[in-house]
Amino acid sequence: xxxxxxxxxxxxxxxxxxxxxxxxxxxxxxxxxxxxxxxxxxxxxxxxxxxxxxxxxxxxxxxxxxxxxxxxxxxxxxxxxxxxxxxxxxxxxxxxxxxxxxxxxxxxxxxxxxxxxxxxxxxxxxxxxxxxxxxxxxxxxxxxxxxxxxxxxxxxxxxxxxxxxxxxxxxxxxxxxxxxxxxxxxxxxxxxxxxxxxxxxxxxxxxxxxxxxxxxxxxxxxxxxxxxxxxxxxxxxxxxxxxxxxxxxxxxxxxxxxxxxxxxxxxxxxxxxxxxxxxxxxxxxxxxxxxxxxxxxxxxxxxxxxxxxxxxx
Numbered sequence: 001x002x003x004x005x006x007x008x009x010x011x012x013x014x015x016x017x018x019x020x021x022x023x024x025x026x027x028x029x030x031x032x033x034x035x036x037x038x039x040x041x042x043x044x045x046x047x048x049x050x051x052x053x054x055x056x057x058x059x060x061x062x063x064x065x066x067x068x069x070x071x072x073x074x075x076x077x078x079x080x081x082x083x084x085x086x087x088x089x090x091x092x093x094x095x096x097x098x099x100x101x102x103x104x105x106x107x108x109x110x111x112x113x114x115x116x117x118x119x120x121x122x123x124x125x126x127x128x129x130x131x132x133x134x135x136x137x138x139x140x141x142x143x144x145x146x147x148x149x150x151x152x153x154x155x156x157x158x159x160x161x162x163x164x165x166x167x168x169x170x171x172x173x174x175x176x177x178x179x180x181x182x183x184x185x186x187x188x189x190x191x192x193x194x195x196x197x198x199x200x201x202x203x204x205x206x207x208x209x210x211x212x213x214x215x216x217x218x219x220x221x222x223x224x225x226x227x228x229x230x231x232x233x234x235x236x237x238x239x240x241x242x243x244x245x246x247x248x249x250x251x252x253x254x255x256x257x258x259x260x261x262x263x264x265x266x267x268x269x270x271x272x273x274x275x276x277x278x279x280x281x282x283x284x285x286x287x288x289x290x291x292x293x294x295x296x297x298x299x300x301x302x303x304x305x306x307x308x309x310x311x312x313x
Contacts, residue, residue, distance in 0.1 A: 019105060023110070026054070026105065031060060031062030032062065036061030037178055042179075048066060049066055050066065051068040053107075054109070055220065056107075057164075058175070059171060059175030068094070069164070069221060072084065073149050073159065073162065076150060076159035077149075079153060095225065095228065097234050098234075100265075100268055101268040103220075104268060109169075114213065117211075117213070119209045121209050124211045131265075134218055134265060137223060140163065144162040145221045166193075167200060169197075169205070172201040204219070213255070228264075234284070236284055237261060237283055238261070238281075238284045239280055243279065243280035245278060245280075249272075249276065250281060251272075253272050253275045
């Protein structure tokens with residue numbers, strides 16, 4: 001029995017390392033234009049218009065795809081003529097499939113924050129204040145991704161990508177710094193805005209050492225978008241209610257501001273499985289999503305039958 005428990009714990013730890021490998025692989029995959037870092041150029045090939053799931057700056061010299069958040073803001077410039085259906089559809093597909101599992105597995109900046117948090121230092125544990133502060137990302141989503149770009153569109157005719165321009169630390173780290181470092185022309189024209197973005201980046205990097213995934217938890221509007229899909233996303237983790245004893249070890253172990261598995265703050269990473277003594281937390285992959293979809297269909301049918309019955313009465 002003791003050997004079985006040790007093997008079970010080892011298996012759970014290997015799954016955590018597997019997540020790190022997926023994070024690293026996706027970061028490399030999204031930034032395959034290695035010569036861009038040397039030449040200080042942005043890749044503009046055919047696939048550059050295809051959005052990657054996570055926060056990965058379009059202006060990063062290595063980026064071979066587009067950032068969905070930057071694309072969403074830029075697409076608002078054409079709001080007078082057409083709806084940004086492509087980018088909205090892309091976000092909906094990623095949300096329905098993965099929810100915030102995108103943040104856990106496919107976001108390069110998320111990996112950077114996790115590595116920063118491993119630096120030995122006092123750590124700020126989650127509490128009621130951090131839970132309330134986590135709502136700030138929804139305010140940033142509304143103001144900087146929608147309200148300000150539309151305001152600029154009305155005033156000037158061009159939707160300024162306000163989040164990318166004024167806040168995004170990932171863009172500064174992945175795009176701004178490499179491009180400025182490799183281009184003397186850019187070095188001669190940098191001004192107050194670039195200085196401000198560097199200050200934001202330094203603050204986020206410093207706070208990420210003490211606070212787990214500081215940017216993801218409190219500032220990231222992309223995570224806010226995916227959180228709307230998190231409860232019913234097809235791929236991720238789920239709880240076997242027949243095995244769960246509601247001990248809340250998983251919630252206490254989680255460094256995010258979660259109240260229960262698959263709520264808006266859960267990253268669906270599965271790290272909490274290592275503390276579940278009853279193996280109640282399971283992975284729901286593509287194959288496992290099929291019965292889950294059927295279950296949702298059954299629930300929907302029951303609701304529709306109930307409504308029809310009420311109407312008949």
